[in-house]
Amino acid sequence: MRKEEFYVLNSLYNGSIGRAGCTYDVEETKALNDTNIYNKLVKTGYIEKESGSLTKTGLEALEPYRVNNAVILAAGASTRFIPLSLEQPKGLFEVKGERLIERQIKQLQDAGIKNITVVLGYKKEMFYxxxxxxxxxxIINDSFNIKNNIESLYLARKELKNTYICVSDSYYIENPFNQFEYHTFYSGYYGKETTDEVYARADGFGKITRIAKDNKIDGYVLMGHSFWRKEFSEAFINQVEAVRESGVYNNCYWEILVKDKLDELPDIFFKEYLPGNIFEFDYFDELRKFDSQYLGHTHSEIIRNIKLVFRCDEEDIIDFRNVSEGMTNTSFIFKIDGIDYIYRHPGDGTESIINRRNEKKSLIKAKEAGVDPTYIYADVNEGWKISIFIPEFREPDYNSFEDSKKILAVLRKLHKADITADYGMKPWEDALDMEKLLEKKDPVCFVQYEGLKNNIGQLYKMTLADGVEKCFCHGDTYKPNWMIRPDGSVILIDWEYSGYSDPGIDVGYYVVDAMYDFDKAEEFIKEYLQEDYNETTRFHYMAYVAIIAYYWFVWAMYRESCGADMGEALENWRDMAVKYAEYLLK
Known part of the structure; x- marks a missing residue:
């Protein structure tokens, strides 16, 4: 059967079950306006001449093209769609009175697709x-935070037959789904503007011949749903299995694998819709343009927080930009009255290890001391914070001793400031407390680290009575928390782990993150101590390199137990703890 003939028969079938066709489907519209195709189908006995209805023979001709099911991908965290995605998955956003995923499920079911599987990950319980x-x-994708949607499709491989592949955040003006589909395709529209979407080139028959990202000229924009025939589904999964162990596509969308393997997969065609039917909202500002309710009332607690702090209207809060997720929290930038601010959203599980009330006290003290002038507001109950965004700065270079001098001058200023507090890091004791939290989840998780733990405990005891006094400390001095501005001034940000503590914490953690060898560490410590440098203080600060490395190693294990991916940082902290402890205890 020719494609044009299929479109006519499919349209008649939709009409017979009370469904109108999609007027945005370019090829279907052309086929329905071609009387020659219709007349030919009448002559072949597929259409009843008098009534114009589909005959039994016509229905039988459609049967090989039946859609078996649909898979909706809904596992991702949609980090580009901050701040709303921090509170709920994008598929659950309400757009013009309907939740995105519910609208799509109803459209599939109206088209006769009753077998629907949703792949979940981020905040999965909200979909149940x-x-x-x-x-x-x-289907649950527990790797959603470290792998992209290729993994979701692999986990759903047993569901992939003649299958619609959908994403939970698509919005269709008209229902694009059918009980029957002619061939494997990816939907989209012809666009003349540069976008962030994936583009395709197609030959005269509509077969996709090239897929590319960041198209600079007009072309076919891939957007919305796809349909895979069984042979394409099987070939795709074979390609995934061939590369899955290597992890080369872990951070890629499935379209990138198709792009790379286009010549090795069965043909995939472009299904063109007129612009204005398919929407995917990648950024909050795009949704605001489409649905005016998001200008005045977003139902977002985060937007409400900002509104109350600045005493402004929601539409005054604009230009949201994501900041790469930190080890503890997620942050984003926004603008009000031409000024950029940054909002810190607390990470899952941090409420068990960070006292937000103490953090707020430290932010105020640091601002008063002139070490961090960025602080605007912090909420002690929910853990969110607003600061002034600093656009021009650089992080210190671990290999530059001149940069070391700059940041050490700030540390000396902080440590000598007349600031006291009744809270602060106790890295050895705090690590033991986190170990207990971990052992509730896995009682044997620390058995293999008993030797390291004993060494760190021994070092800690050796520092207790050596005369180094506590002072007000930052607690998290790795380079992403330092800002060296063009004028040479230095700002130290993020005070979650601050308080009245041992200064070895601040000096030691910079050494740990820089992964300095022993000679560089001693040079760094000597520059900090200056006239106070002697064998006793040298040992104290070198010991705290091991102690604070151990603390962050245990912290990383705890964060991973909460679902975070700590990557090589966990191993680096463990290795530095082992290296310095063994060196000092010889």
Whole structure:
């Protein structure tokens, strides 16, 4: 059957079940306006001449093209869609009175697609109500934070047949789904503007011949749903299995694998829709343009927080930009009255290890001391914070001793400031407390580290009575928390781990993150201590390199137990703790 003939028969089938076709489908619209195709189908017995309805023969001709099911990808965290995505998955956003994923499920079901599987990951529990409401099935992708949607499709491989592949945040003006589909395709529209989307080139038959990102000229924009015939589904999974162990596509969308393997996969075609039917909202400002309710009332607690701090209207808060997720929290930039600010959203599990009330006290003290002038507001109950955004700065270079002198001058100023507090890091004791939290989840998780733990405990005891006095400390002095501005001034930000503590914490952690060898560490410590440098103080600060490395190693294990991916940082902290402890205890 020719494609144009299929479109006519499919349209008649939709009409027979009370569904109109999608007027935005370019090829279907052309086929329905071609009387020659219609007349030919009448002559071949697929269409009843008198009534114009589909005959039994026509229905049988459609059967090989039946869609088996749909898989909706909903595992991602949608980090570009901050701040709303910090509170709920994008598929659950309400757009013009309907939740995105619910609208799509209903459109699939209206088209006769009752077998629907949703792949979940980020905040998965918020989707569970869909099972009772719509009868959908779930697959859980627990690797959503370290792998992209290729992993979701692999986990759903048993569901991939003649299957619609959908994303939970698509919005279709008209229902694009059908009970029957002619061939494997990716939907989209012809665009003349440069976008962030994936583009395709197609030959005269509509077969995609090239896929590219960041197109600079007009072309076919890939957007919305895809349909895979069984042979394409099987070939795709074979390609995934061939590269899955290597991890080369872990951070890629599935379209990138198709782009790279286009010549090795069965043909995939471009299905063109007129612009204005398919929407994907990658950024909050795009949604505001589409649905005016998001200008005045977003139902977002984060937006409400900002609004109350600055006493402004929601539409005054604009230009949201994501900041790469930190080890502890997630942050984003926004603008009010031409000034950029940064909002810190607390990470999951941090409420167990960070006292936000103490952090706020430290932020105020640091601002008064002239060490961190960026502080605007912090909420002690929920853990969020607003600061002035500093656009022009650089981080210190661990290999530059001149940069070391700059940041050490700030540390000396902080440590000599007349600031006291009734709280502060106790890295050895705090590590033991986190170990207990971990052992509740896995009682044997620390067995292999008993030797290291004993060495760190021994070093800690050796520093207790050596005369080094506590002072007000930052607690987290790795280079991303330092800002060296063009005028040479230095700012130290992020005070979650601050308080009245041992100054070895601040000096030692910079050494740890820089992964200095022993000679460089001694040079760094000597520059900090200056006239106070002697064998006793040298040992104290070198010991704290091991102690604070151990603290962050245990902290990293705890964060991973909460679902974070600490990557090589965990291993680096462990290795530095082992290296310095063994060196000092010889």
């Amino acid at each position: 109500y869909l099972e009772d409401k719509y009868g959908v099935k779930f």
